[in-house]
Amino acid sequence: MNPCGPAVAFVSIGCRTNQQELFALRGTLLSMGFSIVDLPESAQFVIVNTCSVTSLAETKTGRFLRALSRTAPNARILVTGCFAQQHGSALLEYPGVNWVIGNAHKHRIPSILTESAKEKKLCFTDVDLADETSVFWEDCLYGPETSGRTRFSLKIQEGCDFGCSYCIVPALRGRSRSASKLKLVDIFKRSLDMGYKEIVLTGTHIGQYRDSRDGGGLEELLTRFLKEKGDYRIRLSSLDPRDLTDTIISMAGREKRICDHLHVSVQSLCADVLRSMKRPHEHLETLLERLRSFRQKYPSAGLGADFIVGHPGESGAMFETTLRNAESVGFTYGHVFRFSKRLGTESSLKGDQITESVKKARSAALRDLLQNSRNIFLYSQLSIPLRIIIEDTEPARGVSGNYIKVEVRGMPKGKAQKNRWVTARLNGEAARGYQIAVGLCQNS
Numbered sequence: 530m531n532p533c534g535p536a537v538a539f540v541s542i543g544c545r546t547n548q549q550e551l552f553a554l555r556g557t558l559l560s561m562g563f564s565i566v567d568l569p570e571s572a573q574f575v576i577v578n579t580c581s582v583t584s585l586a587e588t589k590t591g592r593f594l595r596a597l598s599r600t601a602p603n604a605r606i607l608v609t610g611c612f613a614q615q616h617g618s619a620l621l622e623y624p625g626v627n628w629v630i631g632n633a634h635k636h637r638i639p640s641i642l643t644e645s646a647k648e649k650k651l652c653f654t655d656v657d658l659a660d661e662t663s664v665f666w667e668d669c670l671y672g673p674e675t676s677g678r679t680r681f682s683l684k685i686q687e688g689c690d691f692g693c694s695y696c697i698v699p700a701l702r703g704r705s706r707s708a709s710k711l712k713l714v715d716i717f718k719r720s721l722d723m724g725y726k727e728i729v730l731t732g733t734h735i736g737q738y739r740d741s742r743d744g745g746g747l748e749e750l751l752t753r754f755l756k757e758k759g760d761y762r763i764r765l766s767s768l769d770p771r772d773l774t775d776t777i778i779s780m781a782g783r784e785k786r787i788c789d790h791l792h793v794s795v796q797s798l799c800a801d802v803l804r805s806m807k808r809p810h811e812h813l814e815t816l817l818e819r820l821r822s823f824r825q826k827y828p829s830a831g832l833g834a835d836f837i838v839g840h841p842g843e844s845g846a847m848f849e850t851t852l853r854n855a856e857s858v859g860f861t862y863g864h865v866f867r868f869s870k871r872l873g874t875e876s877s878l879k880g881d882q883i884t885e886s887v888k889k890a891r892s893a894a895l896r897d898l899l900q901n902s903r904n905i906f907l908y909s910q911l912s913i914p915l916r917i918i919i920e921d922t923e924p925a926r927g928v929s930g931n932y933i934k935v936e937v938r939g940m941p942k943g944k945a946q947k948n949r950w951v952t953a954r955l956n957g958e959a960a961r962g963y964q965i966a967v968g969l970c971q972n973s
């Protein structure tokens with residue numbers, strides 16, 4: 530295919546795994562001679578990787594698809610991801626939509642586009658037939674210069690074997706499957722050779738990682754990665770409380786090449802709410818002890834969490850329990866979601882739904898509390914040297930190991946180079962969502 534092959538535009542709606550999949554697909558299509566364009570209007574094909582985690586995400590995706598057929602009337606649209614998985618062939622009714630490709634069939638997208646001349650509208654959404662090769666098809670790497678990124682997302686796992694009562698993900702992403710350690714180590718090494726300094730491990734539920742050959746889990750995988758020499762760091766994406774082992778905690782706290790940052794999807798810190806969510810509730814005290822000891826033992830480490838407020842049956846007293854427990858941990862940041870009914874989930878059928886106004890009030894109260902503990906954390910980080918990988922240069926910005934978004938001031942003009950390490954100290958100021966820091970030194 531000539532280098533200026535058919536033009537493809539990508540749109541990613543949703544999670545880090547969605548973004549990572551489109552990143553890999555981009556590499557595969559580039560290597561096949563497709564040209565990549567930013568604007569759907571100038572594309573022959575538009576690939577939309579969609580999300581279904583909340584009803585709001587669904588509404589946004591539906592609205593986006595309708596608008597797309599107006600802004601890019603000549604483009605042929607391929608819809609993939611969880612919204613495609615959820616709605617299947619009904620999406621073929623949307624103007625301009627030619628293909629609906631479920632999560633377990635994303636590896637077929639390159640061949641579908643190559644054979645697109647056949648003009649037939651297609652829909653593939655069966656979810657659980659996927660073997661390892663079709664789930665982990667991402668093999669086409671390209672370096673930071675081409676990707677424009679400084680962090681490499683490495684998908685290690687897909688799907689989930691649990692069944693939380695509010696969650697639609699297992700139905701959309703299928704049972705848990707893991708990429709082989711052999712393959713992951715190869716991609717890990719190649720991404721370092723290509724110049725990436727930060728590797729982010731992603732998946733639907735990375736704690737469920739299991740190598741099919743030796744049964745090794747996330748800890749074994751990390752230990753194997755750390756055998757690779759080099760000046761890099763590994764960041765873990767979201768962990769379920771069931772995966773927060775003492776080993777993972779000490780690795781994040783002590784191992785220099787693992788970011789001192791943990792993000793835990795706690796959802797609630799009240800045993801009664803956790804029970805009604807069908808999430809582990811018996812060991813809440815153990816979890817709280819682990820989270821508190823992580824904060825105490827490693828006071829400079831970042832500790833974030835996801836919360837759902839307003840799950841059916843959550844009383845004011847139960848919410849107060851979550852607030853008090855969150856305060857006792859001292860999270861350094863948090864993401865708060867209002868419960869959203871998902872068709873096909875148990876929680877959507879529960880009688881004692883919470884009103885939107887109460888959800889809103891609880892969400893605001895929890896955000897305030899988390900912002901307060903974040904301010905205390907940021908104050909404790911003043912004057913502590915932070916290592917940042919420069920992602921943007923004008924102004925120089927990046928993220929520290931302990932997950933602080935930093936804008937580095939005081940570097941000689943033009944000195945800041947993308948994908949370079951910089952050590953800097955926070956000076957207590959903040960601007961546009963970034964903490965201001967003074968650059969101390971820049972090295973390789």
Ligand code: SF4
Pocket residue numbers: 689690691692693696697698699733734769
């Ligand atoms: S563990 Fe996570 S992905 Fe799995 S069902 Fe629960 S919320 Fe969904």
